[in-house]
Amino acid sequence: MKNILIAGGTGLVGKRLTAMLLDKGYNVTILTRTANTNSTNPNISFANWDTDKQTIDEQAVSNADAIVNLAGAGVADKRWSIERKKEIVDSRVNSGRLIVNALQRIPNKIDVVVNASAIGWYGSNQTINKTYQEEEPANTDFLGETCKQWEQSIHPISLTKKRLVKLRIGIVLSKDGGALKEFLKPLKFGIATILGSGKQKISWIHIDDLCRMFIAAIEQENLNGVYNAVAPMVTTNSKLNIALAKKLRSKFYIPIFVPKFMLKIVLGELSVEVLKSSDISCKKIHDAGFQFLYPSIESAFEQMFPKK
Numbered sequence: 001m002k003n004i005l006i007a008g009g010t011g012l013v014g015k016r017l018t019a020m021l022l023d024k025g026y027n028v029t030i031l032t033r034t035a036n037t038n039s040t041n042p043n044i045s046f047a048n049w050d051t052d053k054q055t056i057d058e059q060a061v062s063n064a065d066a067i068v069n070l071a072g073a074g075v076a077d078k079r080w081s082i083e084r085k086k087e088i089v090d091s092r093v094n095s096g097r098l099i100v101n102a103l104q105r106i107p108n109k110i111d112v113v114v115n116a117s118a119i120g121w122y123g124s125n126q127t128i129n130k131t132y133q134e135e136e137p138a139n140t141d142f143l144g145e146t147c148k149q150w151e152q153s154i155h156p157i158s159l160t161k162k163r164l165v166k167l168r169i170g171i172v173l174s175k176d177g178g179a180l181k182e183f184l185k186p187l188k189f190g191i192a193t194i195l196g197s198g199k200q201k202i203s204w205i206h207i208d209d210l211c212r213m214f215i216a217a218i219e220q221e222n223l224n225g226v227y228n229a230v231a232p233m234v235t236t237n238s239k240l241n242i243a244l245a246k247k248l249r250s251k252f253y254i255p256i257f258v259p260k261f262m263l264k265i266v267l268g269e270l271s272v273e274v275l276k277s278s279d280i281s282c283k284k285i286h287d288a289g290f291q292f293l294y295p296s297i298e299s300a301f302e303q304m305f306p307k308k
Helices: 012-023 058-063 082-105 142-159 179-187 207-219 237-249 260-274 283-287 297-304
Strands: 003-007 027-032 044-050 066-069 112-118 163-169 171-174 191-195 204-206 225-229 254-258
Touching: 003 012, 003 058, 012 027, 012 171, 012 207, 027 058, 044 058, 058 082, 066 082, 066 207, 082 112, 082 142, 112 142, 112 207, 142 163, 163 207, 171 179, 171 207, 171 297, 179 191, 179 237, 191 237, 204 207, 204 297, 207 225, 225 283, 237 254, 237 297
Parallel strands: 003 027, 003 066, 027 044, 066 112, 112 163, 163 225, 171 204, 191 254
Antiparallel strands: none
């Protein structure tokens, strides 16, 4: 039974990935700042690390066969103050730096590191007809620069004999939280909230497809380098909200457009990302043999909200 070491294992994606790894017979060790954390599942253990102090449980590293790094402060959890921006960057860069230093210093048998990144790497294609692919240079805005530093922090792994896979993740859809939770809130009152014009493209992925992609990156030696972790069928803000409303409310909903200026008042600089249009290609991962279970937004919602 292989041992998978997960950084960021207590978040939305980390919890689901842990469950899916356990189902496949893996042992999982979750890196955490909290001392003396215990699990009722004998195949889950916890180990200490601190990205600020650059410390990590050496035994956990020695025992691991692979590392999955999901660590990073939530981009959309709070308004982007100067302090919050620094936290977003540091939480990602410091985790990558710690993993690199640990693997250089601690004897280990790890053969693959799978590191999260994000489609924030790319710019907005709201004004140009373009589908972004992996070879595109990083955008020069805040998230583009953040993703660039994020990926650079883990890049030294690629100079060793270990495989390094970086997954640039789109909007993750899960009924258990994340972005979808925000779309669901107004629907409780029969309102489908459409942001801005609603025409901005959204590159998204079902959480199970994302976790299957992480597992594929662990298991398949042909996967190496950067891949976009997005579903094949891009949607728009309007189409997503209307599809969700139809699924949950049938005909009993009212679409309401929230203008840009209101979003800027409420969200500040973060509103730029909410209104960004991102058409990202998954051709590279698909050509490598990965098959999506939920290629369309309709198939994703059908799985999340089956008819009773």
